[in-house]
Amino acid sequence: MSMDWSRKWFETFKGVVREGVDLAPFSHMRVGGKAEVLLEPWSEEDAATAVRICREHGLPLLFLGGGSNLLVADEGVSAFVLHVGRWNRVVRDENRLIASAGASLPSLLRKARESGLGGLETLVGIPAQVGGAVHMNAGTRFGSTFDHLASVRIVDPEGGIRDLRTSDLEPSYRDGGLGDSLVTTATFVLEEESKETIRERFTEFLEWRNRRQPVTEKSLGCIFKNPDGESAGALIDRAGLKGERVGGIEVSTKHANFFVNKGGGTAAEVVRLIEKVRERVCKEFSIELELEIELWGFEGGRG
Ligand SMILES: Cc1cc2nc3c(=O)[nH]c(=O)nc-3n(C[C@H](O)[C@H](O)[C@H](O)COP(=O)(O)OP(=O)(O)OC[C@H]3O[C@@H](n4cnc5c(N)ncnc54)[C@H](O)[C@@H]3O)c2cc1C
Incomplete structure (x- = not known):
């Protein structure tokens, strides 16, 4: 992770510019690495300024919300990540x-x-x-x-x-x-x-x-979209994968479309479990599960 940029470009931007910020605390699953730069604009106009600066200099820009549906690679993400968590009215x-x-x-x-x-x-x-x-x-x-x-x-x-x-x-x-x-x-x-x-x-x-979801555990909600006319969770369950585990990450025993971090899990383990589940569901039902969560910093993902 190392991007070519200058703080000078952000002179007109009002807000916080922090380098190498750990994104795991922003993730509902508490996994993942760092953002090259985290931007926290004071106002909407400042957010617009940040968008224009990044566009002008060709810097990749991603928006982070509550971190409840995205997975950041353990190695981090080579992008500017804009966060508006302070705007909470x-x-x-x-x-x-x-x-x-x-x-x-x-x-x-x-x-x-x-x-x-x-x-x-x-x-x-x-x-x-x-x-x-x-x-x-x-x-x-x-x-x-x-x-x-x-x-x-x-x-x-x-x-x-x-x-x-x-x-x-x-x-x-x-x-x-x-x-x-x-x-x-x-x-x-x-x-x-x-x-x-x-x-x-x-x-x-x-x-x-x-009753249905592991609401008290660290998860990212549904990992896969429901295929047409099917429930991804039901398919994973029928493939016998509830409780399947890679390292600290487990297919929830309560709702099979939720993966939970049982402690010390990593983003790489989430991805390995995704691959395992996809393979098994494809083998059993000839259905390719499509991701609902977004990937940042992975090949084929964003950033
Ligand atoms: C326990 C649990 C239960 C859940 N249940 C449900 C459910 O019932 N239904 C459901 O749909 N989802 C559910 N989810 C998933 C998740 O909460 C949703 O997908 C939610 O919309 C993600 O919002 P976020 O703010 O956390 O976004 P993030 O996870 O931070 O980001 C998700 C996407 O939104 C974009 N984004 C974030 N903020 C902005 C912004 N201000 N402007 C533009 N783009 C933005 C990001 O760039 C990214 O593409 C659940 C998750 C958990 C952990």
């Missing part, structure tokens, strides 16, 4: 909630519940940031992030700040359709409801999740 305006990209989804849901605004309950238990949830169109079979999303503000790949209506976008399964843009703000339109009704739905969806 959620503001109510009548039946709308306006959330900064770095706000956690749990804090958005808490605000909705306290405000008596319903609709987001299906997302309870997803440990994302708002920006990551919008980028991925995170959700479950009961509902997705875009269901109540009215508009988003982005920094586009050229460094322009733009407001987009959701009706102008084409979200699909685990893809908000925003490409390489940075999400800075998301506005959700919700229904006014009794707090009690919302609380009941929260509990219902949380119990559903707790």
Whole structure:
């Protein structure tokens, strides 16, 4: 890892520029290596400045959210990684909630519940940031992030700040359709409801999740996308792979599409387990599992 760049290029950028930052603490699975440079912009304009500088100098730029769906190589990632975790405001305006990209989804849901605004309950238990949830169109079979999303503000790949209506976008399964843009703000339109009704739905969806997923363990959520008409977890389970292990990483015994770090696991072990699972599922069912998680710093991945 060593990129050719100069701090001078970032003179107009307001925010933090840190070199060689360990990304494992940002990862929900607590694995992975360093980012060549971590950028933490103060404001949206500063994020746009960072995008323009990186573009001008041909520096690879990646966006890090809650680290709950991406895997960074143990050797690190040769890229500038932009993180907006400090932007964590959620503001109510009548039946709308306006959330900064770095706000956690749990804090958005808490605000909705306290405000008596319903609709987001299906997302309870997803440990994302708002920006990551919008980028991925995170959700479950009961509902997705875009269901109540009215508009988003982005920094586009050229460094322009733009407001987009959701009706102008084409979200699909685990893809908000925003490409390489940075999400800075998301506005959700919700229904006014009794707090009690919302609380009941929260509990219902949380119990559903707790029964099915290893929520207290260090994971990256679903490793693979569900193939058409199939459940990746069910295929892995039927291939007899629950509890399969490489080093410190295990196929969860609770939900086979989750890999959990049982302690001391590495990103390389996650990848070896992915290969093992893919091979076995392909052999048993002739189905190629496609990754849901994103890889940074690996061949064929980003950065
Ligand atoms: C216990 C657990 C349960 C989960 N359950 C679910 C579930 O039910 N449904 C589901 O869909 N997912 C689930 N996930 C996966 C994960 O939470 C989602 O994919 C989520 O959308 C990732 O958001 P993040 O902020 O953590 O993004 P990261 O993991 O940090 O990044 C994921 C992608 O989003 C991009 N990104 C992040 N922030 C921004 C931004 N501000 N602007 C543009 N792009 C950005 C990144 O560049 C990357 O491409 C679960 C994960 C865990 C650990």
